[in-house]
Amino acid sequence: xRRPPNQFYSEFDRETLGRRENTDHRSPFQVDRDRIVFSxxxxxxxxxxxxxxPGEYDFYRNRLTxxxxxxxxxxxxxxxxxxxxxxxxxxxxxxPDLVEAVGLAHDLGHPxxxxxGERKLNRLMEMQGGFEGNAQTLRILxxxxxxxxxxxxxxxxxxxxLLDGVLKYKDLRRELTAAKGAPPSHHFLYxxxxxxxxxxxxxxxxxxxxxxxxxxxxxxxxxxDWADDAAYCLHDLVDGARARFITAEKLNRWELRxxxxxxxxADALEKLRKTLEGGNxxxxxxxxxxxxxxxxxxxxxxxxxSAKTHRHAWGLAIDERVQAExxxxxxxxxxxxxxxxxIQQAEFKGGRILEELxxxxxxHAFRRVHQPLCLLPEEAASRLALAANEADRWRILCDHxxxxxxxxxxxxxxxxxxxxxxxxxxxV
Numbered sequence: 001x002r003r004p005p006n007q008f009y010s011e012f013d014r015e016t017l018g019r020r021e022n023t024d025h026r027s028p029f030q031v032d033r034d035r036i037v038f039s040x041x042x043x044x045x046x047x048x049x050x051x052x053x054p055g056e057y058d059f060y061r062n063r064l065t066x067x068x069x070x071x072x073x074x075x076x077x078x079x080x081x082x083x084x085x086x087x088x089x090x091x092x093x094x095x096p097d098l099v100e101a102v103g104l105a106h107d108l109g110h111p112x113x114x115x116x117g118e119r120k121l122n123r124l125m126e127m128q129g130g131f132e133g134n135a136q137t138l139r140i141l142x143x144x145x146x147x148x149x150x151x152x153x154x155x156x157x158x159x160x161x162l163l164d165g166v167l168k169y170k171d172l173r174r175e176l177t178a179a180k181g182a183p184p185s186h187h188f189l190y191x192x193x194x195x196x197x198x199x200x201x202x203x204x205x206x207x208x209x210x211x212x213x214x215x216x217x218x219x220x221x222x223x224x225d226w227a228d229d230a231a232y233c234l235h236d237l238v239d240g241a242r243a244r245f246i247t248a249e250k251l252n253r254w255e256l257r258x259x260x261x262x263x264x265x266a267d268a269l270e271k272l273r274k275t276l277e278g279g280n281x282x283x284x285x286x287x288x289x290x291x292x293x294x295x296x297x298x299x300x301x302x303x304x305x306s307a308k309t310h311r312h313a314w315g316l317a318i319d320e321r322v323q324a325e326x327x328x329x330x331x332x333x334x335x336x337x338x339x340x341x342x343i344q345q346a347e348f349k350g351g352r353i354l355e356e357l358x359x360x361x362x363x364h365a366f367r368r369v370h371q372p373l374c375l376l377p378e379e380a381a382s383r384l385a386l387a388a389n390e391a392d393r394w395r396i397l398c399d400h401x402x403x404x405x406x407x408x409x410x411x412x413x414x415x416x417x418x419x420x421x422x423x424x425x426x427x428v
Contacts, residue, residue, distance in 0.1 A: 109136025113350025
């Protein structure tokens with residue numbers, strides 16, 4: 001028997017961007033989750049860099065395993081929050097399927113080669129609207145996650161609640177450019193996504209939001225964001241330790257260079273040092289993940305959407321001591337892992353590959369060379385041919401590069417520039 005709809009959510013929350021067939025047993029949020037899990041865009045995350053390039057180190061996290069872990073932590077957070085508020089019942093609660101879907105989708109827009117890929121594409125697309133991973137996630141969900149045919153959208157027909165949940169950043173690029181006097185380097189939406197943002201907010205096309213939107217986040221978005229913090233600040237440390245970027249000796253040297261560590265930070269470093277010496281990294285990460293989950297509580301919040309949807313009537317508050325510990329782990333990961341020469345060299349190489357691919361494909365796709373060649377795959381070339389304008393053509397080229405896995409980008413690069421590579425068996 002089908003259960004009655006959860007009263008925490010209204011038809012406003014369940015409304016979809018695009019038409020969706022009715023199902024007889026799944027909620028709209030379960031459909032969101034299932035369509036993400038069974039998409040090619042989600043599977044491709046298994047071959048995209050989290051910290052270490054896939055295949056370079058064995059048994060380390062990639063974007064797919066990271067997304068699964070974020071979704072699992074987010075669902076645990078949701079279940080705990082639901083159990084600790086008297087207002088929440090079987091008929092009125094934060095939906096764990098929705099929270100899980102948001103966690104699974106949050107990194108869909110990341111390009112190959114990790115954060116260097118995101119920074120490189122933003123620079124290369126500077127005159128064509130920029131590139132941003134969260135904005136690209138939104139574009140995938142609304143436009144490209146499924147095949148496009150005859151110029152029609154290939155989006156998920158996602159619910160408003162799902163889109164709001166993945167949107168950590170809601171300012172348009174042109175708004176931030178006008179406010180700061182220069183294009184932003186990150187944390188923006190594409191200007192072409194104005195209509196999608198209007199749908200998320202329940203506004204008319206072109207209507208200005210009644211208040212600044214930078215901090216307007218639904219409870220599901222806040223849960224995902226804290227789960228993401230927990231996953232990467234703890235699990236990057238574990239992977240970094242296994243790859244010997246972090247050892248007890250290196251931790252000691254790092255600590256000696258720090259000034260003004262407080263008692264909480266010193267205690268956290270001591271416990272981490274003992275873990276590194278003992279080697280029980282998974283147990284350490286498990287205990288800390290539980291601590292991160294238990295550090296969260298619900299508080300009332302107000303913004304221009306809080307009277308319209310319960311999703312914006314509640315916010316997430318995190319214990320300050322746990323927030324400080326998470327910040328410490330992020331510093332460690334940044335300084336001992338991400339700034340390590342081996343990781344920086346890999347980033348440099350990935351950025352160079354992506355830049356040369358972008359420029360070469362653009363030269364031929366946009367006929368900057370005499371007698372251009374057909375270098376793009378048929379699907380991308382067909383989408384370019386159907387593009388309505390020049391801006392769309394650039395965005396479609398960027399979509400193609402963003403979708404590549406690390407290995408695909410390397411193979412295409414070698415096929416184009418390595419004279420000893422490129423037999424028919426190597427074609428993607």
